Amino acid sequence: MRLFSMYGWVRRRHQLGMRGRSLLEAPWAAGAVLLLCVAVAMLLANLPATAVYYRHLLETDLSLKISSPDGVIDWVFPRGMTVEKFINDGLMVIFFFSVGLEIKREIVCGQLSSFRRAILPVLAALGGMIAPAIVFLSFNAGTPTANGWGIPTATDIAFAIGILSLMGDRVPVSLKIFLTALAIADDLGAIVVIALFYGGAVEWGCLLLAVAIMVGVYIIKVLGETRAMYYLVPAVVVWGLFYYSGVHSTISGVAMAMLIPMKPRYSRAYFEHKTAALMRTLRRAGASHGGIPETLERNYLQYLWRLSRNSVGLSYRLEERLFPYVNFLIIPIFALANAGVTIGSPDYFHIFSNSSEAGWLGAGIFFGLLVGKPLGIFLTSWIAVRTKLAEMPQGASWRMLLAVACLGGIGFTMSIFVDSLAFADLEVVNRGKIAILGGSAAAALLGITLILLFSRKQRRQTEKPAAR
Template structure:
């Protein structure tokens, strides 16, 4: 299966970003639990224009990350894996299972409690981490598996965005929301008028972000809306969407996501942190990511294929899908992001981050070992033929 240049760039940037995220996470955890802890934590709480530095990162810089996710989703819809129903259905069904089943696990453990709002936490997949782990397998990975996991993760992020917009929205300030949507409408009109210059779209995106920030809906949603307002054209290297997407790859991969990791994995491990792992919220997150994700992705994929609603690519077996399902259990960035929206209690947020990190590491290692086995088996079978 031929990989487009931009998809290859996207895969490589996400792979490299995942490796950078791993390094930043380790650095942040070490600093947060060292003699430099107080100064390190205070740095992220430093106020700039009435907001902390971490708030600007989570509400500002992450909007740019969601803009890149939106541009990739737009490309997938127009000319990529999601451009035809036959190709799109498998990752869509898999992503649906990978969102519903983990949320169900968390809901079972936390129904009727103060932590049931965390049901969205295990629904998310970290694209960068998942593709970074997949890249460690080298050339043994079938191209269709790279595309499947990427499409799955992008759809998963779209699902997370919808969950944030619907379930993690506080009191709406309708006037600000309407202004933001009106700006979005103007940008769509510019698109229809075939305005290709990026400046009015970026300027409009900033205005849209500002009013969305003060509307009650999370400001990062404006990044996704802006992505779909930017002209796609025929998707070639001269198109506005391509130019912006190509430009954003490295800043997002090597600055925005690493900074987010540094700011949000500054987790102080309390003396009794092990005991918190058996609390309802922690169990819901762990079983959601480590069990619910691979179970939902693989079962929904297998059943839909058996019913002939979808079809696995010729070079994939269900074992590949199960392995990819475990990689889908690497929640990390998106799971932490939703945690910050779901809970207000700093102690509960800290506990959730700990179990997200542990679950993501265990899921990632399990997925890597399974895929290593299935890719080696598939390669040996091909050589025998």
């Protein structure tokens, strides 16, 4: 039958597409692309032939301006929108929207869905935010750079999970799940920090209007609406209102993600019933016509596609569709725009020195990521397990948990984002970025070294009884 020959063609196309898709879904791929973009950005910002053009491109004005010759009409939207600001306040909203969808999924039905599952990674994430902030402030309290305490508190999930995947079976699966849940809880904490401490003066009119729209969207959700346009169009409006409200516009992405329905339009029972009825109809049509007419076949396949699509919740569909664009387009563009640190002098690399402009900024960030983050995660986990508030991940040892905690010190994306919000002086921002790159690289190398060392010792210990 032609239908089944078409199924064969679709299947072959699907297999070819899956080869490329499997590469995109490899845990290490996003981290590798991100690392490449960091290197390219550093070259663009410092090579004599490209440095000027790189900076001019980022400072290019993207605002739409409408004015009349007599000056009566003078309208600009969005006000102050440059290429760099479009990336950080526009494209990154999509990243935060994707993070919000992931957090919601984990809270509803994932690793954060119950107290017993969530308590250890949530507490570890909390400790992993408080400790590096304390380390940072121990260097910078009372200085002009004290506002940067939030920089070393975040974990870059792409790099951390990518490195864990490269370690293979040296790390227990339970610790991989632990670090993933921790990074998601850490992202939620970073979002709260950005919302509370790194916004501007609040324009309450814009903010209240945005809240009113979100309440309306929530009512639509309660009434059972599942079509994407009723959520995505208001999301754009809410972003614009947040942009002018003084609360950082990326927070609108997380807020709207929490309103996206997870419940599908069609239930599983309805899907199975309609699919069975459809196949019976196709068999009857094939028997009566000596084969299924092409037009009928195409119409039924399209109907089957719509049926399958609406049997999956909108939240899941959006998360899956955004995944490749966020990891392989938006985050790399963010890295290209923000990791390009112009090295004004060799002093930039003296991250442990004190300066009149940046104080002990570099030392605070570096040791916050390398020391504060792992210790905060490890000590909080140890206290939670010893007090029986939480359970140790199955098959994990304290040594390996410490090694995995070191990977939590890879701050990169969120840390650079907070760094750009914390300071207005470009030179201070660049010094902070150098420290972030150095601290993240040191934390990654320490984590990898400890994982290799502890896994080798563990294998030796298991081989000795077997040899006897």
